[in-house]
Structures are given as structure tokens and as C-alpha cells.
Amino acid sequence: MSAMEQPYVYRRRELVEPDWRRLPGWRDVTDKEWASAQWQRTRCVKNVRQLRELMGDLLTEEVYADLERDQAERATMSMLVPPQMLNTMVPAVDAPMPAAGAEFSAAFLADPVRRYMLPVYSDRRTDWASHPHASRDSLHEADMWVAEGLTHRYPTKVLAELLPTCPQYCGHCTRMDLVGNSTAQVTKLKLAGKPVDRLDAMIDYLKGSPQVRDVVVSGGDVANMPWKNLESFLMRLLEIDNIRDIRLATKALMGLPQHWSAPDVVEGLGRVSWTAACRGVGLAVHTHINNAQSLTPSVAHATRLMHEAGVRSIRNQGVLMRGINDSPEALLDLCFTMRDEAAINPYYFYMCDMIPFSEHWRLSLAEAQQLQHAIMGYLPGFATPRIVCDVPFVGKRWVHQVEEYDRERGISLWRKNYRTSIEGEEVDVTSTDYAYYDPIYTLPESGQRWWREQRDEGAVAAAHAAELAAAAASRTASLV
Ligand code: SF4
Structure with a gap:
């Protein structure tokens, strides 16, 4: 069977350092500066202003605004990207450097490293931005x-x-x-x-x-x-x-x-x-x-x-x-x-x-x-x-x-064969089910509808509880 018939074709990739001088803010950066950890640490991009100083009009105003909005409304991590990492975005190694403006911005938004290091608001889901079971410290460390x-x-x-x-x-x-x-x-x-x-x-x-x-x-x-x-x-x-x-x-x-x-x-x-x-x-x-x-x-x-x-x-x-x-x-x-x-x-x-x-x-x-x-x-x-x-x-x-x-609702159940430090001896951990959840938008329509109903019922229950609490508070106030 020839290599071309395989679903994946192996090829050895030669490593290349993308030329950082292609980015306007680093035109004059020397090899010695680039190799210095101190230089790298002090030139990290920590906000949109610094990204603009580096990229200039390579990126459109829409991209900068998209980043700003993400920082304000969605980001769970502050911005901190060392030059080494930024330089691997739109590397222009296997393809020519895209033209400034719309072309570079499209390549930047599609870039895999950018996508997790510099998330923009328009990357995120608007239907279910967070799963209902998402939480801070989701692993309970x-x-x-x-x-x-x-x-x-x-x-x-x-x-x-x-x-x-x-x-x-x-x-x-x-x-x-x-x-x-x-x-x-x-x-x-x-x-x-x-x-x-x-x-x-x-x-x-x-x-x-x-x-x-x-x-x-x-x-x-x-x-x-x-x-x-x-x-x-x-x-x-x-x-x-x-x-x-x-x-x-x-x-x-x-x-x-x-x-x-x-x-x-x-x-x-x-x-x-x-x-x-x-x-x-x-x-x-x-x-x-x-x-x-x-x-x-x-x-x-x-x-x-x-x-x-x-x-x-x-x-x-x-x-x-x-x-x-x-x-x-x-x-x-x-x-x-x-x-x-x-x-x-x-x-x-x-x-x-x-x-x-x-x-x-x-x-x-x-x-x-x-x-x-x-x-x-x-x-x-x-x-x-x-x-x-x-x-x-x-x-x-x-x-x-x-x-x-359960593929319809995207709920998987898992078991384990040891105790963590928070379970007492009385808990039979080996026969307990622990859940993990698929992203809701990946589910069939029936599963998505089930989650919407849960959400709506949850919202109704929360509104009802709030009404009861408000009524109890007003009763208390009238008794005082
Ligand atoms: S994923 Fe690792 S390197 Fe990245 S912010 Fe978290 S702890 Fe730091």
C-alpha cells in the first residue's frame, strides 16, 4: 500500500523560527535580545494597547474591539503572552505573510495558537457560553x-x-x-x-x-x-x-x-x-x-x-x-x-x-x-x-x-478504584457514578431541548424561590 493511500500521511517537519521582524513592533529586535529570557519577560503582551503597539494596522479595529470585549465580558484569565508565543501566530513560514488589514486579521482569527492564548468575544458560544455544570476549580483541587x-x-x-x-x-x-x-x-x-x-x-x-x-x-x-x-x-x-x-x-x-x-x-x-x-x-x-x-x-x-x-x-x-x-x-x-x-x-x-x-x-x-x-x-x-x-x-x-x-443528553458516567483525600471510609467509591458533560451544542436537537427545559425549569424555580423569599421578607418587615 502506498503512503498516499493512508488516512494520515507522515512527513517530517523541519523546525523554523518564524521571523519576528515581520511584526511592526519587533522590526529592530536583535537575535541576542530574542534569546534573552529577561527581554522576553519584559516584552510580554498584557493588554490590547500593547498588542496594538506590536501589530499596528496588521489587525483591524474590529479585532482589537473583539479582544477588548472578551476581556471585559468573558475572559477567565488575564492577558499575558510572551513574544515567543506571539511569534508562532500567523507564522508566515509555509505561506506568504498575509496583507495588513482584513487578510491578516482573518489569518490571525483562524490561528490555532491565537485561539487559546488570545481569545476574542466572537470565538465564544452565545447559546451556551458555559455549561450549567461548569465551575471554578472544576476538578476540586x-x-x-x-x-x-x-x-x-x-x-x-x-x-x-x-x-x-x-x-x-x-x-x-x-x-x-x-x-x-x-x-x-x-x-x-x-x-x-x-x-x-x-x-x-x-x-x-x-x-x-x-x-x-x-x-x-x-x-x-x-x-x-x-x-x-x-x-x-x-x-x-x-x-x-x-x-x-x-x-x-x-x-x-x-x-x-x-x-x-x-x-x-x-x-x-x-x-x-x-x-x-x-x-x-x-x-x-x-x-x-x-x-x-x-x-x-x-x-x-x-x-x-x-x-x-x-x-x-x-x-x-x-x-x-x-x-x-x-x-x-x-x-x-x-x-x-x-x-x-x-x-x-x-x-x-x-x-x-x-x-x-x-x-x-x-x-x-x-x-x-x-x-x-x-x-x-x-x-x-x-x-x-x-x-x-x-x-x-x-x-x-x-x-x-x-x-x-447517554449521547442524547451528553452525560457520561465514570467510576474509580481509589479514594481521594475528601472521601471517608464509609463511602463506597468503587460503585459510585461520577458525571462529565458534553458541550450542549454538540448534542442532537432532542438533547439540546432537554437542557433548555432544565434551564427554564431552573429559572422558574429560582424565580419562585425569590418570590417566596421576598414575601417572607415583607412579612417580617410588617411584623417589626
Ligand atoms: S494552563 Fe498552565 S501555563 Fe497555562 S495559565 Fe494555566 S497553569 Fe499557567
Whole structure:
């Protein structure tokens, strides 16, 4: 059978750094400036004014207004995009640079990286902008904190959220409850403890929990922690005998690879890797890349330095999102480019979590199952990513592990085989069903109608309750 007859045709993609000088605001930026993490951090785009200074009349006024409206009415994350990431939008590598105005704006709006890093109001659904079951902290991570920022959800592993900031803020961030600056829509939760006390409490918990062997060191993004503080925490973890795996979570490997290429960081990573190797502990880096467009020589350079420093494995945990990577081609292009050019192992693609205003990004479980089927058999088995649903109160489940699935109403039920830290011994968790919900607009008309009726009944019930409360208040007032 010839390669042309396959549904997916593999081709090796050479990495190219898009020329940042094509953008008006960076015409004079030198290679040296571009390679500097400090320059990148200070030139992040944090608002529409700064984007306008960079893009000028490449974008139309309508696009700027669309962004402004999203920030005011929908955004759950504030704007923060490093130059490295912005430069991968409309890269003009495989195609000529679009003309300023309508042509560039159309390409910008269609761009997969733009679509999740710089969401515009017109991207979002207007029928069901949020699912009725969407919530802040949709995975209930804070409910499972055993020390502030330390989530103990699975029996043998924990998630340590060291800090609530990142070098970049992603529109779909599942930790929108805690991470980043408050937006017009979301006042962020604030960590109460002093950083040093919180980290001490985490270490104390881990020392007293011999059943925990695996720590995901995350945030936010560990790239925003001063290196000496991060190194100190990692060295303390490495002194705990029961900790056998440490995974550092950083999207900055893609968003700000200049950070991970800085000599002081590379040297520090070398010290930590050496200590981990001497103690037989697996030190891995987990990153978050959603589209092949994000992989450039700067990213590959950083991953090479990480491997040379002794990091055992670099794995990708992407998020499956509509218009970004929701086709077999987009997923396989990303996975092959990571493997071939940057030694990153495709690991997971998460279904997008049920946070507010995420419906336009989310896929149904049926779509995710279909994608998983479509990508099997092309990559080596060890590099074939699992598409997983992070089910509230459960954790990651492979999309084909669903127990029951009502496709008409888009309700899937899941089970688990362990207790989280919030369930007492009296709860039989293994026979309890936990629900996840498809985006309503993906359902057949009968299912959509059912949800509209639920909404209308809910609205009627809420109005009735409000009337009763008002009547009770007026009775009370007349008695006073
Ligand atoms: S890098 Fe991760 S934690 Fe930070 S905003 Fe993006 S998704 Fe959220």
C-alpha cells in the first residue's frame, strides 16, 4: 500500500523560527535580545494597547474591539503572552505573510495558537457560553488540599502548586480559580500562607506520608519561581526516601524556552538531575503544547539542554480543543514533530475541563473517542498519547473507560478504584457514578431541548424561590 493511500500521511517537519521582524513592533529586535529570557519577560503582551503597539494596522479595529470585549465580558484569565508565543501566530513560514488589514486579521482569527492564548468575544458560544455544570476549580483541587497548594487526589501521588503565576496565561486554564490576575469576570482565590511556610507544610506532609511516591511540582508554572527557591524545594524533596518520581510542570518550555536555556537554570537543573540520579529518583519535565506550530528551534534547543543536564524524560500533556488540535492530522503532526525534532514524548491529551466560558473549546466525549481511534497505529506505542477525561472527583480516565454514556443528553458516567483525600471510609467509591458533560451544542436537537427545559425549569424555580423569599421578607418587615 502506498503512503498516499493512508488516512494520515507522515512527513517530517523541519523546525523554523518564524521571523519576528515581520511584526511592526519587533522590526529592530536583535537575535541576542530574542534569546534573552529577561527581554522576553519584559516584552510580554498584557493588554490590547500593547498588542496594538506590536501589530499596528496588521489587525483591524474590529479585532482589537473583539479582544477588548472578551476581556471585559468573558475572559477567565488575564492577558499575558510572551513574544515567543506571539511569534508562532500567523507564522508566515509555509505561506506568504498575509496583507495588513482584513487578510491578516482573518489569518490571525483562524490561528490555532491565537485561539487559546488570545481569545476574542466572537470565538465564544452565545447559546451556551458555559455549561450549567461548569465551575471554578472544576476538578476540586483546592477541596483536596492537604496543605495549602498540595492536592492529594490519587493514592500514591500528589500535585504541589508552588505558586499561582505563569510566564503566560492560557485562556482555557483549568486552574483559573487560582492562577493569574483577577479579570473582570473572576476574582482569583489568594493563597493565604507565606510561600516559605506553605512549602514547609508540603514537605512535612510528604515526610509523614510514606504511601506517596510521586510529586508533580507545578503551579502556575515553575518557570516563574526564582531558580534558587525551586532548586532548594527539589533538593528537599530528594531527601525524602519515599519520593521516587518528581515531575516538573512547565508550559514555559514552549512559551518561554529562553528561560530553560539560560545558563544558570541549565546548571541548576544539572545539579538537581545529578542528585536525583544518584538517589535513583526519576526526574521528568512535563510540558503543555497544543499545536505543532508552537515547536520552533528555540524550543528544541531548550529540550536538548534539559536532556544534556540529565532530565530523564520530557513529556507533553496537551489539551484537546476545538479549532486548535481537534483533527487526527493536527494531533499526529504535533506528536511526530515533538518526537522527531524535540525529543518530547506525547503523553496525554486532556479533554478541556468544564470551567466557565469554555464551551467553544470543549469537545464531546464521542469526538474524543473518535480522535483516539484515529491516531492509533501511527506513532510508536510508547509515544501514542492517551486522550483522557479529567472527571471531577475521580481523576484522569482514558476516554474509552466510560461506564455509561447517554449521547442524547451528553452525560457520561465514570467510576474509580481509589479514594481521594475528601472521601471517608464509609463511602463506597468503587460503585459510585461520577458525571462529565458534553458541550450542549454538540448534542442532537432532542438533547439540546432537554437542557433548555432544565434551564427554564431552573429559572422558574429560582424565580419562585425569590418570590417566596421576598414575601417572607415583607412579612417580617410588617411584623417589626
Ligand atoms: S501555563 Fe498552565 S497553569 Fe499557567 S495559565 Fe497555562 S494552563 Fe494555566
